[in-house]
Amino acid sequence: MSAHVAPFPQVDHQRALFPEGLALDCGMAIAPLAVAYRTYGRLNAARSNAILVCHALTGDQYLAEPQPLTGKPGWWQTIVGPGRPLDTDRYFLICANVLGGCMGSTGPREEMTDAEGRPLGRPWGTDFPNVTIRDMVRAQKKLVEDLGIERLLAVVGGSMGGMQVLEWAATFPEAVYAAAPIATAAYHSAQNIAFHEVGRTSIHADPDWRGGRYWEDGRVPAKxxxxxxxxxxxxxxxxxxxxxxxxxxxxxxxALTFLEDVFEVESYLRHQGSTFVRRFDANSYLTITRAMDYFDLAAEHGGDLSAAFRGTRTRFFVASFSSDWLFPTTESRAIVRALNAAAANVSFVEIASDKGHDAFLLEEPDFHRALGGFLAGCADRLGI
Amino acid sequence: MSAHVAPFPQVDHQRALFPEGLALDCGMAIAPLAVAYRTYGRLNAARSNAILVCHALTGDQYLAEPQPLTGKPGWWQTIVGPGRPLDTDRYFLICANVLGGCMGSTGPREEMTDAEGRPLGRPWGTDFPNVTIRDMVRAQKKLVEDLGIERLLAVVGGSMGGMQVLEWAATFPEAVYAAAPIATAAYHSAQNIAFHEVGRTSIHADPDWRGGRYWEDGRVPAKxxxxxxxxxxxxxxxxxxxxxxxxxxxxxxxALTFLEDVFEVESYLRHQGSTFVRRFDANSYLTITRAMDYFDLAAEHGGDLSAAFRGTRTRFFVASFSSDWLFPTTESRAIVRALNAAAANVSFVEIASDKGHDAFLLEEPDFHRALGGFLAGCADRLGI
Known part of the structure; x- marks a missing residue:
């Protein structure tokens, strides 16, 4: 990558490289393809105990170890480890940075290549093509194959990770024994698109955005x-x-003596904003929010969501959280209805929680027990 | 007002001027005080048929006539007129631009004055003091007295207008025969404060904000x-x-061919944003959102909301809308509980609507009938 691109420190991520690249839904091809990933636990001899964990919008492959830029624990640390729901004594966990991300997988921050795959000496930036959730899943499939795994024991993920889970089950049904889409939806709603658009407009409005070429002078559209x-x-x-x-x-x-940071909730939000810019790339944020907005699994199957799962043998575990208003329970129920219409094997649980959408990332014992039980039951059936 | 302040066209608003000014909750006094207002209908001989209508965050005094900057119908046009709930054949309607607003009342866009009330040749801008909902109500009280009205038949308003209604009933109970707080709350919630803070941060992040002195070169922080x-x-x-x-x-x-304005909801939102900056002042937006955030009627009365209404003889009509998630029904119910605890005369209705918070401004026949019936019943009792 070109030297003048350093809005945050360079990290030497573990990556799989695919010189042949990837054909994208938008019609473009991108080559070579890099998929940055981390694994936890050990792949068994039968190669049957692998679980792919898909991260959400601002997540990454550092599932259960310190994130190298922030030093903070992995984003799903609480659920991963010996004896935990994602039991590293039993399962081999794989977590990959999504296509379009900014933690080592091919994305706007990585060096641009031409149609023949030749490096062009500058980052993709806004020239990075539009990608879809399905493109992300196709990139992950290459990694999974590269690791010698024909069928995953499970694909698990929340929020945008759950979109990937659904796409995996629809696109590669034979490669997914079990699927756990959590706090997610089969399409992105108008309200969610609208919130994303506010964020994108705000990035575009920043003078340091500079038409997306902010990397040229080492600045980022931080505000x-x-x-x-x-x-x-x-x-x-x-x-x-x-x-x-x-x-x-x-x-x-x-409250009346000053105009800024009057309430604690304000300084908390400002802190959230200012720490985020130190670990995330603006062009990646645009690319990934767009991928979420495009997502509409029914539309990929003639407008019929159940058609996405017709004849599936995958076992599904769908979970939602009662106070999640970004991906409300009604959207999980719509997934369950479609799975039922496809005569799929599905269990559904709405977890009572007042923590909102973030609940899936937090200490929620009922949720952890339910997910852990589902995965253990699947592993038992396969004699793992 | 200084000549270089012209982000939007100057309008000759109808105003009442109070040379003695107003003492504010923050401890400052502001003088002179201007209150821009409009009236509809005729005040009867007994001066007993006046209804004060309080506008919301971005509203103004142009209740039922074209807004002079946009040419669009008044913000509550649908509910005002002969035979309508706010019946101009029967009532005398008053609507005033709030203190801190930008449509002619004293606010950040108006010319700054010193402690002796002498004009300083530049706008208040960010030097405008912090104001509260109670300060807004005190300014309105001066206008109402100036119009020779001792007691209002009713005070009516939605959203921030509803906060003013509650404050009127609490601060000047003898001057309010009936009060209709609509789609509102007795305090601003943490979530609502958080959304306001996003907006304020966005304004501060605009390079044209220039520390609030954007008026110096005739620019506005439009983005x-x-x-x-x-x-x-x-x-x-x-x-x-x-x-x-x-x-x-x-x-x-x-969807995949371009990155901006892919979905209709996005261009709609962008249009909302870009038209707004032509009619609203950024410093006013900061001032008024702050006033909403400060609002906590219980805190003004020792932490007990019912204490705000102790001994009241005002008749209350509280209304909420089922799909309003900004000021949800639970917050209206909290108002009703406090009024019940104060043995107040109160009726409450939750209107079934899927239009969200905006429902109070829109064509909602059940709501219009309920409000119109309440006001007519009050007028009947007073022999109007």
Whole structure:
């Protein structure tokens, strides 16, 4: 990658390289293809105990170890480990940075290549093609094959990760024994598209955006990206969670004496925004939010969601959280209805939680028990 | 006002001027005080048929006539007129631009004055003091007295207008025969504060903001203010309303061919943002959102909301809308509970609507009948 691209430190990510590249839904091909990934646990001799974990919009492959830029624990640390629902004594976990991401997989921050795959000495930036959830899944499939795995024990993921789970089950049904789409939907709603558009507009409005060529002078559109993160962060929490965390607590003695950072919830949000820009690339944010907005699994199957799962033998575990208003339970129920119409093997649970969409990432014992039980049952059936 | 302040055209608003000014909750005094207002219908000889209508965050005094900057119908045109709920054959309607607004009342866009009330040749801008909902109500009280009205037949308003209604009833109970707080709350929630903070951060992030002194070179922080409007606009609508209006309809033939304005909902939001900056001042937006955030009527009365209404003889009509997630029904119920605890005369209705918070501004026949019936009943009792 070109030297002047360093809005955040370079990290030497573990990557699989595919010189043949990938044909994308938009009609373009991209080559070579790099998929950055991490694994946890050990692949058994039968190669039958692999679980692919798909990350959400701003997640990455550092599932259960410190994130190299922030030093913070992996995004799903609480659920991974010996004896935990994602039991590293029993399963071989794979987590890959999505296509279009900014943690080592091919994406806007990586070096651009021409149609023959020759490096062009500058990052893709806004020239990076539009990608879809299905493109992300196709890239993951290459990695899984490269690891010598024909069939995954399970694909698991929440939010955008859940979209990938659904796409895996629809596109590669024979490669997925079990699928756990969590806190997700089979399409992105108008309201969710609208929230994403606020974030994108805010990035575009930042003078440091410079038409997406901010990398030329080593700057990043930090203010715009920070506002995008702030608005998204509100949608990840419930009103109850915000109230419990902050209520209307003031930062100073009196609300009326100053105009900024009056309430604790404000400084919390600002902090969320400012730390985010140190670990995430604005062009990646645009690319990935777009991929989520495009997602409409029924539309890929003639407008009939159940057609996406016709004849499937995959076992499904669908979970939602009662206070999640970004991906509400009604959208999980729509997935379950389609799976039922396809006569699929499906279990569904709505977890009572007041933590909002973020609940899937947090300590939710009922959820962990349910997911852990589902995976263990599948492994038992396969004699793992 | 200084000549270089012209982000939008100057309008000669009808105003009442109070040379003695107003003492504010923050401890400052502001003098002179101007209150821009409009009236509809005729005040009767007994001066007993006046209804004060309080506008919301981005509303103004042009209740039922074209807004002079946009030429669009008044914001509550549908509910005002002969035979309508706000019957101009029967009532004398008053609507005033709030203190801190930008349509002629004293606010950040108006000429700054010193402690002795002497004009300083430049706008207030960010030097405008923090104001509260109670300050807005005190300014309105001066106007009402100036019009020779001792007691209002009713005070009516939705959203921030409803906050003013509650404050009127609490602060000047003898001056309010009836009060109709609609789609509102007795305090601003953590989630609502958070959404406001996104908008404020976006305005501050705009390079044309220039520390609030954007008026110096006749520019406005249009991009930042536009993003603030976009995010706020999403909160005014329900998911159902957005889906019904736009769903996932694309603007072009294919979602994958371009990165901007792919979905209709996006261009709609952008349009909302860009038209807003032509009629609204950024410093006013900051001032008024802050006033909403400060609002906590219980806190003004020792933490007990019912204490705000102790001994009241005012008749209350509380209304909420089932799909309003910005000011949900639970918050109206909390108001009703406090009024019940104060043994107040109160009726409450939750209107079934899928239009979200905006429903109070739209054609909602059940709501119009209920409000119209309440006001007519009050007028009947007073022999109007």
């Amino acid at each position: 715009g990206l920070s506002v995008a993160r702030m608005v998204a962060h509100i949608t990840y929490l419930s009103e109850q969670a915000l109230t419990r965390k902050f209520g209307r607590r003031l930062r100073g003695a009196s | 930042g203010l536009s993003v603030a409007r976009m995010v706020a606009h999403i909160t005014y609508l329900s998911e159902q309303a957005l889906t019904r209006k736009f769903g996932r309809r694309l603007r072009g033939a294919s």
